Amino acid sequence: MQVDLQPPLKITKVVQGKEELTFTQDGNAYYVSFKNPQKVGDKNSIEVYYEGTPQVSIRPPWSGGVTWSKDANGNDFIATSCQGDGASLWWPCKDHMYDEVDSMLISITVAKHLTNVSNGRLRSIIKNKDKTRTFNWFVSNPINNYGVNINIGDYVHFSEVYQGENGPLDCDYYVLKDNLSKAKIQFKDATRTLEAFEYWFGPYPFYEDSYKLVEVPYLGMEHQSSVTYGNGYTNGYLGRDLSQTGWGLKWDFIIIHESGHEWFANNITYKDMADMWIHESFTAYSENLFLDYHYGKEASAEYVIGTRKSIQNDAPIIGSYEVNKSGSSDMYYKGANMLHTLRQLVEDDTLWREILRGLNREFYHQTVTTKQIENYISDKSSKDLSAFFNQYLRDTRIPVLEYVIKGNKLQYRWAQIVQGFDMPVIVYINGKKEWISPAAQWKIKESNEVITDVKVDINFYVAEFNLEG
Numbered sequence: 001m002q003v004d005l006q007p008p009l010k011i012t013k014v015v016q017g018k019e020e021l022t023f024t025q026d027g028n029a030y031y032v033s034f035k036n037p038q039k040v041g042d043k044n045s046i047e048v049y050y051e052g053t054p055q056v057s058i059r060p061p062w063s064g065g066v067t068w069s070k071d072a073n074g075n076d077f078i079a080t081s082c083q084g085d086g087a088s089l090w091w092p093c094k095d096h097m098y099d100e101v102d103s104m105l106i107s108i109t110v111a112k113h114l115t116n117v118s119n120g121r122l123r124s125i126i127k128n129k130d131k132t133r134t135f136n137w138f139v140s141n142p143i144n145n146y147g148v149n150i151n152i153g154d155y156v157h158f159s160e161v162y163q164g165e166n167g168p169l170d171c172d173y174y175v176l177k178d179n180l181s182k183a184k185i186q187f188k189d190a191t192r193t194l195e196a197f198e199y200w201f202g203p204y205p206f207y208e209d210s211y212k213l214v215e216v217p218y219l220g221m222e223h224q225s226s227v228t229y230g231n232g233y234t235n236g237y238l239g240r241d242l243s244q245t246g247w248g249l250k251w252d253f254i255i256i257h258e259s260g261h262e263w264f265a266n267n268i269t270y271k272d273m274a275d276m277w278i279h280e281s282f283t284a285y286s287e288n289l290f291l292d293y294h295y296g297k298e299a300s301a302e303y304v305i306g307t308r309k310s311i312q313n314d315a316p317i318i319g320s321y322e323v324n325k326s327g328s329s330d331m332y333y334k335g336a337n338m339l340h341t342l343r344q345l346v347e348d349d350t351l352w353r354e355i356l357r358g359l360n361r362e363f364y365h366q367t368v369t370t371k372q373i374e375n376y377i378s379d380k381s382s383k384d385l386s387a388f389f390n391q392y393l394r395d396t397r398i399p400v401l402e403y404v405i406k407g408n409k410l411q412y413r414w415a416q417i418v419q420g421f422d423m424p425v426i427v428y429i430n431g432k433k434e435w436i437s438p439a440a441q442w443k444i445k446e447s448n449e450v451i452t453d454v455k456v457d458i459n460f461y462v463a464e465f466n467l468e469g
């Protein structure tokens with residue numbers, strides 16, 4: 001049996017029942033030998049003893065490890081984050097995304113004046129003889145490795161109950177003592193977020209484990225049922241509007257974005273890091289669905305179109321399979337614009353919402369591949385989207401609508417496309433809305449008046465080029 005743990009931590013002993021097991025080590029992997037055969041279907045357990053000082057995160061949360069910090073009053077303020085580098089940075093585990101434990105007890109011992117907040121519900125606090133306290137948190141749902149976390153600080157706590165689609169949802173907030181009054185105002189975005197995302201994505205996926213926001217000494221991360229927060233109690237992304245439209249300053253980026261991951265990352269989880277767009281494209285897209293719900297469709301469109309400025313088109317969104325490698329950071333806003341384009345193609349917001357909610361039902365608490373997501377959307381929208389996804393997920397080129405105007409004739413085609421790309425698109429011909437279906441070959445559309453002006457609907461993430469313009 002393979003158990004992973006990254007140096008400088010090391011495994012010192014593995015025990016099954018009363019028997020100590022032998023193991024060998026190869027880099028981060030430990031291979032444990034059993035004394036007795038372990039039969040498929042049996043439930044057995046082993047205890048792994050480990051020790052050492054875990055790696056420090058150089059740049060949390062983008063590099064994994066522990067962040068050792070102090071609050072303004074000199075109290076310890078400590079947190080873990082490990083997406084990408086893997087949870088075996090700080091505890092021995094089966095460090096792969098394709099499988100999740102079905103529940104988890106996280107027990108952390110801290111100095112008595114400090115509090116540890118992890119995932120799930122606080123089951124008990126044990127007072128130890130040496131004046132430390134052990135916090136036992138229990139997660140009753142499947143959880144991926146990087147979703148697990150510990151957060152230690154001089155926390156104060158406040159809470160509310162949100163009446164959601166599945167009934168009352170406990171919302172608990174843990175913040176540093178000095179920030180309590182700021183948090184009570186800023187965290188009003190939490191229930192606004194739950195309301196918008198339950199509407200678009202379906203019920204919050206972890207009612208049994210509650211919903212939490214926990215202040216940390218880094219920007220934030222989508223830890224399951226204990227979303228971590230370090231956005232400085234300001235709106236926007238550290239005070240900035242990523243869309244430069246003004247809409248990004250109406251809400252706290254970290255509360256909305258990281259909470260969006262409860263649906264796409266924690267409920268629906270990638271099996272392979274190459275498919276990280278399943279987490280980030282849908283969650284970046286969720287930012288504009290939050291706007292759509294609270295400020296209207298036009299605001300949401302302006303926002304997602306505004307985020308195009310950050311698209312690089314440097315490498316495909318999908319990374320390399322089976323080597324723990326994600327694709328381009330375009331998985332955020334190119335991905336969001338791809339989904340916004342898809343909403344135009346579906347041209348039916350009731351159906352589009354049903355597809356988003358359906359994904360969360362169909363793949364409830366599962367790990368998935370890109371293909372499963374693609375096939376589900378193709379199936380439910382009754383469109384073959386394979387070339388569409390190949391273009392936006394597996395290629396760096398943006399489709400270009402090339403056209404030539406000759407009197408009352410419009411000649412047009414798609415250029416810079418993958419094999420079979422034939423996405424229909426809305427154009428405004430002399431200001432009049434029309435669907436056209438370009439392909440790699442030239443097509444001609446005749447109008448009953450002289451064409452003077454052609455514009456592609458800006459909601460489609462494509463380029464346009466008038467060959468004579």
Ligand SMILES: [Zn+2]
Pocket residue numbers: 257261279280283
């Ligand atoms: Zn994210």
